[in-house]
Amino acid sequence: MEMRRVTCQSCGASIEWDGRFGRAVTCSYCGSTFLPAASPIQDAWLMTDRVARARYEYEGTLEKLEQDVRFEVMRGEDWSELDLAYLREIARLEAEGKVRKLASFWAISPHPPIYRAMTEGSLQLGARSMVFHKGDEIVWACPMTRDRFELDLPVLIGDFQDERTQRLCGVMSNAMQARMA
Ligand SMILES: [Zn+2]
Structure with missing residues (x-):
């Protein structure tokens, strides 16, 4: 076979x-x-938090979200190798107890889950390693978030409720700083 x-x-x-x-x-x-x-x-739903998806489903707007993910987030292409590497790494870290999924998700489509680092550690993305510290929040960064934060890897690590981050976010769209609880 x-x-x-x-x-x-x-x-x-x-x-x-x-x-x-x-x-x-x-x-x-x-x-x-x-x-x-x-x-x-x-699969358009690879990065979407399940609760976020369920909300759209409940509101009858799932198709609209899928269109947005396919054309605005994926830009008509496949997920990149780095995107898939991120998913593997976060699954590994979660299994090892190094990160924990929070009950909130990123406010911007595709609404990826937000994780909290329980300890120090690192994500291995291709040849690059991204260090995180205990208490940091970790989220997959969509192309828009990447552009805004000038990230070359699809991951945002930090304290998204931190004052400094809030001010930094102040110059961006409201959607960027808000989190859906
Ligand atoms: Zn798997």
């Missing part, structure tokens, strides 16, 4: 797959189970 690869819908890891749709696949990295989509890497 010819083995193909599929992207885990929880952590973004690339895993072996027998190519059969409609059969659950278990991720060997994070242990989650999912049904492969027709074009897994283009």
